[in-house]
Amino acid sequence: MTSTLTPEQRGAAPVPTPPQGNPVGRALRYLRSQLSQTGLFLALIVIVLFFQITTGGVTLQPDNVSNLINQNSYILILAVGMVMVIIAGHIDLSVGSVVAFVGAVAGVMITRMGIPWPVAIVLCLVLGAVVGAWQGFWIAYFGIPAFIVTLAGMLLFRGLAQVVLGGTQISPFPDGFRAIGSGFLPAFGTTGYEPLTMILGALASIAIVITQLRQRSIRRKYDLEDEPLVWFLVKLVFTVGLVLLVTVLLASYNGTPIVLLILGALVVVYTLVMGRTVFGRHIYAIGGNLAAAQLSGVKTKRTTFLLFVNMGVIAALGGLVFTAQLNLASPVNGNGFELDAISAVFIGGAAVTGGIGTVPGAIIGGLIIGILNNGMSILNVGIDVQQVIKGLVLLAAVAFDIYNKRRSGGR
Amino acid sequence: MADTILEMRGITKTFPGVKALQDVTLQVERGTVHAICGENGAGKSTLMKVLSGVYPAGSFDGQILLEGSPVEFRSINDSEAAGVVIIHQELALSPYLSIAENIYLGNEQSRGGLIDWNRTNLEAGKLLRRVGLKDNPITKIVDIGVGKQQLVEIAKALSKEVKLLILDEPTAALNDDDSAHLLGLISQLREEGITSIIISHKLNEIEAIADKVTIIRDGRTIETLDLKAGEVSEERIIKGMVGRDLESRYPDHEPHIGEELLRIEGWNVFHPIDRSRQVVFDANLVVRAGEIVGIAGLMGAGRTELAMSVFGHSYGSNISGHVYKRGREIKVNTVAQAVENGLAYATEDRKRYGLNLIDDIKRNISGSALGKLATWGVVNGNKETTVANEYRKSMNIKAPTVAAITGKLSGGNQQKVVLSKWMYSDPDVLILDEPTRGIDVGAKYEIYTIINRLADQGKGVIVISSELPELLGICDRIYTLSEGHITADVPRAEATPEHLMQYMTTYRETTEA
Secondary structure, eight states, X not given: OOOOOOGGGTTOOOOOOOOOSOHHHHHHHHHHHTHHHHHHHHHHHHHHHHHHHHTTTOTTSHHHHHHHHHHHHHHHHHHHHHHHHHHTTOOOOOHHHHHHHHHHXXXXXXXXXXXXXXXXXXXXHHHHHHHHXXXXXXXXXXXXXHHHHHHHHHHHHHXXXXXXXXXXXXXXXXXXXXXXXXXXXXXXXXXSSOHHHHHHHHHHHHHHHHHHHHHHHHHHHTTOOOSOHHHHHHHHHHHHHHHHHHHHHHHTTTOOBHHHHHHXXXXXXXXXXXXXXXXXXXXXXXXXXXXXXXXXXXXXXXHHHHHHHHXXXXXXXXXXXXXXHHXXXXXXXXXXXXHHHHHHHHHTTOOXXXXXXXXXXXXXXXXXXXXXXXXXXXXXXXXXXHHHHHHHHHHHHHHHHHHHHHHHHHO | OOOEEXXXXXXXXXXXXXXXXXXXXXXXXXXXXXXXXXXXXXXXHHHHHHHTTSSOTTSSEEEEEETTEEEOOSSHHHHHHTTEEEEOSSOOOOTTSBHHHHHTTTSOOEETTEEOHHHHHHHHHHHHHHTTOOSOTTSBGGGSOHHHHHHHHHHHHHHTTOSEEEEESTTTTOOHHHHHHHHHHHHHHHHTTOEEEEEOSOHHHHHHHOSEEEEEETTEEEEEEETTTSOOOHHHHHHHHHOOOOOSXXXXXXXXXXXXXXXXXXXXXXXXXXXXXXXEEEEEEEEETTOEEEXXXXXXXXXXXXXXXXXXXXXXXXXXXXXXXXXXXEOOSSHHHHHHTTEEEEOSOIIIIIOOTTSBHHXXXXXXXXXXXEETTEXXXXXXXXXXXXXXXXXXXXXXXXXXXXXXXXXXXXHHHHHHHHHHTOOSEEEEESTTTTOOHHHHHHHHHHHHHHHXXXXXXXXXXXXXXXXXXXOSEEEEEETTEEEEEEEGGGOOHHHHHHHHXXXXXXXXX
């Protein structure tokens, strides 16, 4: 289309104006523009407070916090892998069955074949990679939609779990193995606040403050910062406060759950993978616009394949932790876990169409589900009503997200 | 005295920021074939969408008179009820339904709420015979070729008791035999009293079957020529299509042309799905360092197909031929290989194929060369930001920061992000497909300046464009492409719009090796 603009109109493209006005107004405006992330965080806090009040303070009792972490670790572990799959625009329905399968194989290796449990753990993680490679091959190189491949995998690995167990269940497991699911770091001191946990909590808080300050100064240096200082400080104080609160609660009970260390490592590693590595960036590129990624020279098939290998390893890890916690390898382990993980990811702000989502978001989503489970159990809400409420929370979270996007897109 | 079936008076249609049609008039006589000609983007399709109710009455100014009385179509259903049926360039058939089901889609032959399959198939069979098809009406659409699908579309139009049939580029996707058959059918329908409006780039076809031709340029009616009354040459039509002044919208540029960078020899490409249809025929092409080479061709000539097939076989099937860089043969079987070998391709459809619209500027810019920013697979975010900021300044990308989401930028700025992405991959040869499509005049000037700068850095630049003035304004040499054949290689000094248009509309056997 040839238009007849005068040369004076050259360069008349609209320039988005930088935010202006007083700091408080700016902070509020920023808050509104970031409503989806902020809202998630606020929702978590509101839900915690709600249960804290309705359960008469049981929710934040030291023993309950400790249980909460142990019992929901599997959702959080699986959510880390699932969010990556969903960012790439795929889905994995097989993780629950892989949990059962890997647990079954671990049981046979450790109790029947007498393989030392640390070796068995490594072998099981390799097995997870093989499972992922199997599914990744069909998805990436054969072009079958992930929904179909992993639906088949859901049946396949559930069946294989039964085959491996030969219709039985395996229990008990050695203490060393059980520790990865329900153990604690060795405790020092006899009474009051356990010192090792306090030191770890303090170190984590310092690490958070340092990295946040450093990132902010880098963003400022490159002129990318639009987060108001007030809001930055509020967020920082809140995050550190939360870490310290959990630290104190854990320290006054049994100390640091080993699974919390596993989770912490997963979150740190995969946040870096998604944010800072070529692999992670290619996952976002594939989910955001597959055709554009291909035409930019991204090896989309290989990336998708590796993504599912990674998911397989994480599902295997989830299977080991869950089996250890339950002290039981059973063919019905992990039933429906895929749905918990997928819910966590979507509550955590990921987009069904791909390209959007974060590891910390998925963790917060998983925590919301975990606290709902825990709080409703304390309140003696029936399993039927629990499901209704969880369904509505998922729907509300995604509806809120879509509403938010439409609103900001309309401006 | 002439029996006018359709009259469009003073049609003006405005899109935000652009006047697509300005005071267009069109008169079509009953029982004729009326052609509409114009360059890509002249407004032909918009005019037909106004006529068929795709753009409802009220969204444009002007009046439409059908058989003498004013009509206001609010939707396609209204216009079809009045006997005006449009067949779009992209066929609108449902591939897994049968021919008969498609013909009566939305107009199902039912009795008492149940579909009368006997009548459906019987009537469909009659219609098929009218358009010269012998296929069984229960054959699925996927099982017949594009040529037959086009005829099914016409049969569908006939089922609606069409008075005025509009065909938008009906032969663009057809081979010679199918085209000839279709044109024969249009003449036959004329004998039966059905009036047709045909939009086409192929001047030989227009000469062969049209009674009159109306030429549209820049959204205005230029003239209507009577093809039956006297000799109207193709040159005459071309003059009407391109006859406009070259404004000084192009920056001055002194080329410094060096050694040969890229040579493509004997390049053949077939359609990716319809594998028997050849899209590019034995193309040969050379680009030298510091040279800006244009590829001119009308829609469907195979410009994008040629470029994308060279860029990592990202289009087509059965690709054969050789690509040489600085005289050494290179492989371009995957996009990654093409990029490694110093090729870059900036797509004509930047929203679909060029950008991750939900991600920010810096990550889009680094997208094709992330490896340059990474050590051991870890991306150096600071370096990335620095690089993106450099491009933001040098390319004059208007955004508050490089963390701005690309989906919210204007077309011109999006295009600059795409160009930055490919400049950062540091290619030797850049293929720019419609680099200024959908961009305002000011930003176009900036893009031309960038193209000149790339050439001055010793890179070879291939520019594909539908706008001849643009090619004439910036290129050192222009290839013309017609129906998949490279028909000429014209130096800038010898190129005129008429000259180029002639090569773009005629495919000559003699050019085939």
